[in-house]
Amino acid sequence: MQDAAAAVAMMAGLAPEKPTPKMRNFAALIRDVDGWRYDLAKNQITDMAAMMQPGLAALLATNARGQNPTAAALTLWSEYHAAREAVLGLLPEPGALGPKRSA
Helix, strand or coil, rough: CCHHHHHHHHCCCCCCCCCCHHHHHHHHHHHCCCCHHHHHHHHHHHHHHCCCCCHHHHHHHHHHCCCCCHHHHHHHHHHHHHHHHHHHCCCCCCCCCCCCCCC
């Protein structure tokens, strides 16, 4: 999904985003969260994918027709960014997950 978001950001004219540690390690961090946070994150990610797939397809089609996709891409990026921040907000603060692990 990050690759799709990067493509949308590019079409919106935004600079590439530097991933934060929470963004890079999200899968490992959310795996250790259980209960309602995990369920909510799983549902939110499914919703984000359902939003991004047709949105990116529409942007690519608009661009292929020679039309300017910037405004629509910026709107999709804003929706994605808000949804992503909500999911990242479900993660506990650093240090609350127990001992530091490395892969």
